[in-house]
Amino acid sequence: xxxxxxxxxxxxxxxxxxxxxxxxxxxxxxxxxxxxxxxxxxxxxxxxxxxxxxxxxxxxxxxxxxxxxxxxxxxxxxxxxxxxxxxxxxxxxxxxxxxxxxxxxxxxxxxxxxxxxxxxxxxxxxxxxxxxxxxxxxxxxxxxxxxxxxxxxxxxxxxxxxxxxxxxxxxxxxxxxxxxxxxxxxxxxxxxxxxxxxxxxxxxxxxxxxxxxxxxxxxxxxxxxxxxxxxxxxxxxxxxxxxxxxxxxxxxxxxxxxxxxxxxxxxxxxxxxxxxxxxxxxxxxxxxxxxxxxxxxxxxxxxxxxxxxxxxxxxxxxxxxxxxxxxxxxxxxxxxxxxxxxxxxxxxxxxxxxxxxxxxxxxxxxxxxxxxxxxxxxxxxxxxxxxxxxxxxxxxxxxxxxxxxxxxxxxx
Numbered sequence: 001x002x003x004x005x006x007x008x009x010x011x012x013x014x015x016x017x018x019x020x021x022x023x024x025x026x027x028x029x030x031x032x033x034x035x036x037x038x039x040x041x042x043x044x045x046x047x048x049x050x051x052x053x054x055x056x057x058x059x060x061x062x063x064x065x066x067x068x069x070x071x072x073x074x075x076x077x078x079x080x081x082x083x084x085x086x087x088x089x090x091x092x093x094x095x096x097x098x099x100x101x102x103x104x105x106x107x108x109x110x111x112x113x114x115x116x117x118x119x120x121x122x123x124x125x126x127x128x129x130x131x132x133x134x135x136x137x138x139x140x141x142x143x144x145x146x147x148x149x150x151x152x153x154x155x156x157x158x159x160x161x162x163x164x165x166x167x168x169x170x171x172x173x174x175x176x177x178x179x180x181x182x183x184x185x186x187x188x189x190x191x192x193x194x195x196x197x198x199x200x201x202x203x204x205x206x207x208x209x210x211x212x213x214x215x216x217x218x219x220x221x222x223x224x225x226x227x228x229x230x231x232x233x234x235x236x237x238x239x240x241x242x243x244x245x246x247x248x249x250x251x252x253x254x255x256x257x258x259x260x261x262x263x264x265x266x267x268x269x270x271x272x273x274x275x276x277x278x279x280x281x282x283x284x285x286x287x288x289x290x291x292x293x294x295x296x297x298x299x300x301x302x303x304x305x306x307x308x309x310x311x312x313x314x315x316x317x318x319x320x321x322x323x324x325x326x327x328x329x330x331x332x333x334x335x336x337x338x339x340x341x342x343x344x345x346x347x348x349x350x351x352x353x354x355x356x357x358x359x360x361x362x363x364x365x366x367x368x369x370x371x372x373x374x375x376x377x378x379x380x381x382x383x384x385x386x387x388x389x390x391x392x393x394x395x396x397x398x399x400x401x402x403x404x405x406x407x408x409x410x411x412x
Contacts, residue, residue: 001077002035002139002390003268003309006182008229010270010277015396016314017411020328020340023397024060024409028053030071031382032401033135035309035390039078040097043392043399044085045407046072052085052093053407054100057394060409064100068093070111074137075179075390077147082161084140084147087111092140092149092157094164104164109153111137114175114192116219122370129370132377134192134225135307135388139179143201148187150176156189156197158204168204172197174223179268183230184249190224190237196245198235198252208252213241221264227309231271234291238265244278246294256294260285267309268390270317272331279306279319284358286310286319286329298334302327303357304381308400313393320387320400323349323357326410328398344385344404352380 004012029049036045042063043055048071054063070088077084082103083095092106113134118125120132138150145161152175158167174193181188186207187199196210215221221241228237233249242262246255263283270277275297276289282305288297308320310329316337317329324345328338341349352364359365364380366372385404392399397411 001037001141002075002179003181003227003229004311006141006143007231008179008181008227008268009231010229010268010310010312011272012311012313012393014313014394016316016393017396017398020326020338020398020410022340022408022410026053026055026060026062026407028405028407030405031403032405032407033073033388033403034401035075035139036392036399036401036407037076037078038392038394038399042097043407044076044078044083045401046074046076046085047401047405048073052076052083052095052100055407057397057399057409066093066095066100066102073135075139077140077142079142079161084142086137086140086149088137090151092147092159094161106157106159106164106166108151108155108157111152112175113152114223114225119219119370120373121220122373123368132370132373134175134177136177136225138177139227141180141182143182148180148182150178150180150189152177154191156180156187156199170197170199170204170206177225178227181228181230181235184233186249188228188230188235190226190228190239192223192225194222194224196224196228196237196247198249210247210252212239212245213243215241226266227268229269229271232291236269236271236276238267238269238278240264244269244276244289244294258289258294266307267319270310270312272312277310277312277317279308279310281305281307286317286327288331300329300336303353304359307388309390311391311393318391318393318398320389320391322381322384322386323353324385324387324402324404326387326391326398326400340410342385342387342402342404342406342408344383344402348383352384
């Protein structure tokens with residue numbers, strides 16, 4: 001499932017690829033922001049063409065696809081022969097992992113994006129607008145016979161894996177598009193209402209909640225769109241208020257807060273050993289923090305935003321950026337050890353990136369309305385093959401999707 005396990009630690013027990021050469025690619029009918037999971041020899045991934053795909057992990061050939069009647073902008077979860085996935089049509093689907101046939105579906109009260117007046121400083125400032133940067137749907141997390149997921153209807157759901165019956169739901173005051181992290185009998189989830197919640201996994205009862213920052217004017221630096229990770233009794237998460245938080249898993253007490261210098265953290269922190277590893281958006285940093293203190297151990301720069309979460313395997317980290325590049329970091333050496341650029345980077349990168357790899361602000365961000373922002377993001381930035389997908393690593397190969405509509409497999 002997303003993050004590799006219910007706690008979303010981001011660590012895979014797999015060899016890392018020795019190089020990032022292309023093994024195969026598979027084309028879907030629309031941009032991909034979904035993150036893949038690999039199970040049963042198959043790569044499961046969603047696309048904005050409304051389909052969920054199962055692709056042979058070795059050959060890249062299609063095994064099956066399922067019409068989910070809406071964009072599948074989240075990672076599927078595979079458990080006990082069943083694949084679970086959330087669609088923009090407001091349903092959680094349960095599919096046979098081998099054939100793609102539908103077992104059941106669960107209907108929420110409907111999906112929607114986070115909204116606010118004058119979103120992202122767009123005019124008219126008084127108009128309530130959908131957030132153009134709210135790009136993901138919640139990824140389901142499975143523990144035992146329960147699947148947990150969030151929704152744009154502001155609820156967190158717990159559903160029976162066997163038949164799709166509702167176990168419980170918990171309502172917040174904002175859109176929930178992160179994936180719930182589960183550990184120690186608790187479910188941890190953030191909401192766009194600026195609160196982070198800890199719920200009893202069995203009953204859905206609130207155990208505690210924690211307030212993050214506010215930005216009432218522009219609604220730009222508020223809310224928790226990403227997912228948390230849980231390790232060693234601590235829950236870690238990034239926030240739009242430009243902080244990374246570490247909270248006591250039992251009480252919600254603040255252990256530390258790391259300021260990112262004005263940058264969102266959409267990615268899910270990975271936890272390996274004594275370190276917490278994140279990517280940032282505007283500060284353009286791959287960062288390694290001390291898990292106990294929150295102090296920075298080291299950081300590495302990159303050129304454009306990163307919403308992709310770092311995946312850790314065999315002493316290496318893998319993540320994607322908006323310029324269509326997949327990066328590999330040697331954690332012990334504290335340096336980049338590999339890079340793969342999708343073909344769209346070579347085609348459209350020169351149009352929209354400066355010589356130092358950063359976005360040409362005056363070329364890309366033209367106009368001052370919500371429509372301008374959406375067009376600029378979709379037709380310009382995404383045309384470079386942006387990798388919002390969090391990579392999956394298994395068997396010495398790395399798998400990810402791109403906004404060029406392609407699933408890539410790299411490695412041996």
